[in-house]
Amino acid sequence: MLKRLVVALGVGLLAAGGVAVAAHAYGAALYLLITGGAYSVGVAFERWRYTPPPPRIGNWRPTGERFLDPGSGKMIEVYFNRDTGERHYREEPDQD
Numbered sequence: 251m252l253k254r255l256v257v258a259l260g261v262g263l264l265a266a267g268g269v270a271v272a273a274h275a276y277g278a279a280l281y282l283l284i285t286g287g288a289y290s291v292g293v294a295f296e297r298w299r300y301t302p303p304p305p306r307i308g309n310w311r312p313t314g315e316r317f318l319d320p321g322s323g324k325m326i327e328v329y330f331n332r333d334t335g336e337r338h339y340r341e342e343p344d345q346d
Contacts, residue, residue: 253293260289309333316342 263286270279308331315328325342 253296256289257293260286260293262286263289310338313337 263282265286267279267282267286270276270282310329310331313328313330317326318324319326319341322341326339327342329338329340330336331338
């Protein structure tokens with residue numbers, strides 16, 4: 251929900267920047283275009299950068315813990331590596 255709001259704000263600022271360029275208000279246009287671009291690129295970067303990595307090859311075992319992720323609405327299963335003590339959260343494939 252918040253990501254959609256930030257993307258909508260970024261697109262709105264980009265559109266306002268385009269209107270400002272058409273009105274020859276270049277100072278305001280520069281500010282609006284940079285800010286709108288930063289919002290839009292920031293959301294795209296956040297989606298790419300903070301995606302959890304897949305489990306590396308090793309001693310990964312399912313723990314039996316499962317929960318519904320409130321952000322995506324998908325079922326998540328927890329895996330544990332006994333060698334390192336790491337936990338990994340993997341989205342379960344759809345059962346349709």
